[in-house]
Amino acid sequence: MTATWPDIPYEPWHETCAALHLYSQVVGKYRLARTPWVNHSWHATLYVNARGLTTSLVPDGARGVELVLDLLNHAVIGSCTDGRTARFDLGPMSVAAFHRRFLDLLRELGATTEFHGVPNEVPNPIPFAEDTVDRPYDAEAVTRFFRACVCIDRVLTRFRTSFLGKVSPVHLFWGSFDLAVTRFSGREAPLHPGGVPGLPDDVTREAYSHEVSSAGFWPGGGGLDFPAFYSYAYPAPPGFADAAVAPDAAYFDARLGEFVLAYESVRRTSDPDASLMAFLESTYRAAADLGGWDRGRLDCTTGNPRRPRPIRATPV
Template sequence: MTHTTSQKAASWPEIPYVAWAETCGALHLFTQIVGKYRLAHTPWVNHSWHATLYANGRGLTTALIPDGPDGVEVMFDFLDHRVVAETPGHESVSFALEPMSVAEFHQRFVELINTVGGNPQFHGQPNEIPNPTPFEDDTRSRPYDADAVQRFHQALVLISQVFQQFRTGFIGKVSPVHLFWGSLDLAVTRFSGRPAPEHPGGVPELPDEITREAYSHEVSSAGFWPGGGPIEAAAFYSYAYPTPAGFDAATVMPADAYYDKNAGEFILPYEAVRAASDPEKVLLSFLESTYTAAAELGGWDRSSLECPTGKPLIPRPI
C-alpha cells in the first residue's frame, strides 16, 4: 500500500510537552529503573550502547538481558500499558502502568524480576537529573496519561524509522538507533574515526569516566527529546563533539532549525516537522545538513565514510 504525503503527515501525533509533563517525568524515571537493571547485568559496550532501550511496535524494549537462567527481556508495552518481563520459553509476567509513585514502580519492578528468576540489584538513584531522589524514597504520587504515552510511542516509531534511514548512509562507525534513559532521548551518532579531546565531564549525577568514554572519539550526533530539560518543548537536536569552529553559524535545513547557544546544538522543533506536508523529508534535511556542517567544518574524511542511502535487498557495492 502506498501512502500519500498528506497521509504520512497526518500520522505524526501532537505531543505538547506541557500537557503531559508530569507523566513524562514519571516515565523518564521508570525507564531509568529498567535501564539500570539492564546496565547492571550486561557486559560493557563502547559508548554505553549496552544500557539503552529500543523502540518497537508496542513500546520500548531492553532486548534480552543476560540475567537469570536463560535471560530476561523487559518491555514497556504502551498499547496495553503494562511493564512486561519475559524469559525464553516461559510465559511473560507483567504489571500495569498506571498512576503511582516512583517508589511503587520500583517495588513492583523488583518483584517482577524476582518472579522470572532474575537478580533485581541495580544502582538505586537517577542519573543526569540534578538533586536526584533515590527511587525507593520518591513516594510522591505521579499521574499516568495513557493517551499521551501512546502518542509519544507513535512519534518514537515514526522518528526511529527516519533515523534508521539516515543511519544507512554511512559506512563508518555509527551507533544503533536507541533511547538513552539518562536524558530520555532517542539518538543516532556518526563517528569520524578519530580520537577526541578528553571530555570535561560535569554531566549532573553521571560519573565523568562514563562521559569521557562516551565521547572518546569525534562524533556528529542527532536525536529527539519529548521536552523538558534545556528545551521545554519536544524537539530534535544535532551537535558535534568536539564542536568545530564556525559550527554555530552554519547554514542548515529546514528554515525552522536554529542554533541554541545555551544547549550548544542545533534545534528543530518537533511541531515544525509534524506540521510539514512531508515530515520525513523535513527531518532528513535536518539530519543531513547538520551532519554535513559538522563533517565539513571538522575536516572528516567524508569520501571514505559516506555512502548512498540503503535500499532493501541491494548489497553495498565493494
C-alpha cells in the first residue's frame, strides 16, 4: 500500500541529506581501507539492515568490526568480535566533529584509525577533519529516508533473483549515495573513459570492466532536486535512449544518460512495489535486448521463499 512508502521530498532535508552522505563516506572509508578488493568495488559498500546502514563485518587484524549508522535511534554504533561496543549520537554537528567522534569510537573498539580522509564524488571536496561548517540533522527526515530504503531494498532484492548470471548484492555506494543492484552480460566492456569527478580513473575502469545493466535509487542531489530511481547500461546499446519502458512516468534523461523515474510517481501508485518492478524489468530488457545479451542463459523466474530453482533437463 502507498502508506508504507514514506514521503521523502528532497528540498526540506537536503542539508541533512548532504551531511548524512558525508557521514556515510567516513564510515565507508573505514571498510574500504580494511577489506580486500572485490570486483567492481563491492567490498566498499554499505547495506540496509534493521536499523539503518551497516558495513557488515570488517576484518581488522585478528578481529572483526561492524559499524552501523542507526537511523532509528540516530547513533553510530560499533561492535567488535572481542565483545567491545561503542557509540555516539547523531545530531547537528560539523563533518569534522563527526570524523573526530568516529575516530574516538574506533579507538574505543581497539580498531585501526587509518583511512583516506577526503570525500569522493562530491564537488569541491574538503578533507573530513577540515570541514568545520555546522550541519543540521533532521532526525524525522532521516528516519523517513531509512524506511524508504527498506521498501526499495525489498524490491531490488526480489528483482535480483530473476537472473542466473553475475549480479551484484543490493548495496549502497557511499560515493554517489545511491542504493543499487547491477546485472552483467558476462562480456567485457570497452575501456571506460574515466573522468568521473572525485573518483580515480582506475577505480572507474575496474567498476565498468564488463557490460552492465544497473539500476538504483538516489534520495536527491547530483543534478536532481527530487528522489528518483534510475537505470542505465554501459555501454549503452544503440537505441537504448528511445526504448519504450514502464511505467508511463519514466523517461530518459539525456543529460544523465539514463532512465529516471521519480520516487513520488512510484509512491503514489496503488502498488508501489509493482510499479518499481515494472521500471526495473523494462529498462533491463531494453538494455539486454538491444545489447544482444544471451537472455536464454541469463534470465530465470523470480525467486520465492522455500522453492529451489528447477534444474533444466538439458543445457541452454
